[in-house]
Amino acid sequence: MKRLLFLAVCFLSIQFVWASSSFNSATITKLQTVQSNFNFLQNYPDRENPDTIIVPDISHPVALSYQSGGIFKHRLDSLKKDIPLDYNEYVQSYIDIFIHNRDEMGHVLGLSKYYFPIYEKAFHDAGIPDEIKYLSIVESKLDPYAVSRVGATGPWQFMFTTAKLYGLNIDDYVDDRRDPIQASYAAAAYLKDAYQEFGDWLLAIASYNCGASNVERAVKKAGANDFWSIRQYLPVETRGYVPAFIAVAYVMNFYNKHNIVLQPCNFSLKTDTVLVNKSISLNTIGQVLNLNIKELAILNPAYKRQIINGTNAAPRRLVIPQINNERYSALYEALNNPDAPEKTSQHADAGYYESKPEKTPSFHTVKHGETLRDIADDFGIELQDIKVWNHLHSNKAIVGQRLRISEPSNKLRHNYMTYKVKSGDTLPNIAARFEGVSVEKIKSLNGLKKDRLQPGMKIKI
Numbered sequence: 001m002k003r004l005l006f007l008a009v010c011f012l013s014i015q016f017v018w019a020s021s022s023f024n025s026a027t028i029t030k031l032q033t034v035q036s037n038f039n040f041l042q043n044y045p046d047r048e049n050p051d052t053i054i055v056p057d058i059s060h061p062v063a064l065s066y067q068s069g070g071i072f073k074h075r076l077d078s079l080k081k082d083i084p085l086d087y088n089e090y091v092q093s094y095i096d097i098f099i100h101n102r103d104e105m106g107h108v109l110g111l112s113k114y115y116f117p118i119y120e121k122a123f124h125d126a127g128i129p130d131e132i133k134y135l136s137i138v139e140s141k142l143d144p145y146a147v148s149r150v151g152a153t154g155p156w157q158f159m160f161t162t163a164k165l166y167g168l169n170i171d172d173y174v175d176d177r178r179d180p181i182q183a184s185y186a187a188a189a190y191l192k193d194a195y196q197e198f199g200d201w202l203l204a205i206a207s208y209n210c211g212a213s214n215v216e217r218a219v220k221k222a223g224a225n226d227f228w229s230i231r232q233y234l235p236v237e238t239r240g241y242v243p244a245f246i247a248v249a250y251v252m253n254f255y256n257k258h259n260i261v262l263q264p265c266n267f268s269l270k271t272d273t274v275l276v277n278k279s280i281s282l283n284t285i286g287q288v289l290n291l292n293i294k295e296l297a298i299l300n301p302a303y304k305r306q307i308i309n310g311t312n313a314a315p316r317r318l319v320i321p322q323i324n325n326e327r328y329s330a331l332y333e334a335l336n337n338p339d340a341p342e343k344t345s346q347h348a349d350a351g352y353y354e355s356k357p358e359k360t361p362s363f364h365t366v367k368h369g370e371t372l373r374d375i376a377d378d379f380g381i382e383l384q385d386i387k388v389w390n391h392l393h394s395n396k397a398i399v400g401q402r403l404r405i406s407e408p409s410n411k412l413r414h415n416y417m418t419y420k421v422k423s424g425d426t427l428p429n430i431a432a433r434f435e436g437v438s439v440e441k442i443k444s445l446n447g448l449k450k451d452r453l454q455p456g457m458k459i460k461i
Contacts, residue, residue, distance in 0.1 A: 058240060061089035062096060075254055076246070082129035083201040085246050086228065094240070094247035099258040104141070105251055109262040111142040112252065114269050115155065119184050126188035128195065134249045135205060136187075138241070144178045144301035151384025153177040154301075156187040160384045165419075166190060172380065172406065173309045174316075179302035181317075197422060202227035202242055210238040212420070267295045268321035276310040276318045276335060288334045289320065289327050296320070304380050366401045379405050423455045434461055 119133040140146035154177035166186035168176035194204035218233035310316035
């Protein structure tokens with residue numbers, strides 16, 4: 001449900017930042033140090049106060065050349081389907097930035113061969129334009145392990161609460177925000193909601209970055225309902241977010257016009273999916289099939305401990321490179337023999353395999369020298385989860401502080417999420433969207449005596 005680009009232009013080495021060595025001063029007069037992962041605010045549609053700027057603030061865009069500008073405009077026009085890919089000096093400025101980062105774009109092009117078919121299916125099923133797939137490049141550079149400074153996670157950069165709102169599972173073993181399939185369906189649902197509210201795809205994309213409330217205010221101030229008319233009233237990063245999206249769409253289609261070479265990704269593009277109804281580690285599967293644990297980890301990024309915790313009632317998905325029938329027999333034996341012991345390897349890749357406690361305690365007392373990040377890493381949980389469960393607003397850990405480090409049970413949970421009523425909503429159809437929620441519970445939590453709802457009102461779920 002919300003946010004933008006991973007491209008950073010700066011001369012410092014920061015994780016996920018686009019490095020560029022030659023920028024024309026007329027194109028960009030001031031480059032800001034920006035973080036690659038965009039932050040999702042917590043509840044659709046209220047994504048106010050974005051945490052970081054992930055695209056440069058181009059206050060003085062490049063002056064357009066009549067001849068070259070006509071070529072770029074013609075190329076963008078040829079790509080237009082459902083989303084207007086407008087061409088102007090802001091879009092050109094971001095195109096200039098991206099085509100200077102040939103290696104980065106070449107790497108992303110290679111990854112797109114695997115991830116884009118996944119996105120396209122999710123968007124087709126949701127009935128939204130598949131051009132929105134380019135937004136994930138802006139968000140994460142197609143990295144399922146991408147994590148922003150505030151904990152936005154996965155290829156579509158979901159925060160904990162927003163992910164829960166759109167049906168993504170996050171627990172001690174699984175983080176569906178990292179799953180490109182699950183996360184793409186959630187992103188599609190958010191963007192579809194946003195489009196239904198604004199009736200314009202560029203405004204829906206803008207709201208993915210800054211939240212619907214900021215877009216609503218900008219629309220009222222401008223007295224208009226299109227992105228370029230309201231742009232000046234949006235947060236700075238959102239002003240660049242949409243033109244950056246258009247620029248990425250251009251580069252991904254016309255990269256060969258700018259000496260950008262596709263770099264094949266280092267994992268198999270042809271895969272098979274197996275449903276697993278037992279608990280088994282990726283390490284064991286890797287040994288049985290003689291596969292690299294790194295490849296299995298990148299194909300199955302949702303498993304936080306690299307353990308597939310499937311059951312008969314709820315089997316889990318395992319993605320593997322296509323293999324021959326002989327190796328399938330070995331896999332079948334490993335998955336169906338209840339007496340087969342778990343294999344361990346002394347050579348498991350330390351960068352991917354995490355040895356975590358099998359059962360996370362409910363609480364942890366902060367020791368001297370510990371940070372929230374240390375605690376999250378030690379227990380195999382997300383930093384943002386700790387902050388949400390303990391109502392923390394910073395990353396500071398106080399010595400002696402007792403922190404909850406596992407998700408509260410329903411009996412202990414007293415927090416709620418906020419939902420903004422849209423035109424046509426009723427209490428029954430809102431309740432049907434959320435597991436364990438009833439009309440009576442919503443009315444009780446919100447002090448409602450009648451069933452009538454007004455568009456725009458906010459209710460607790």
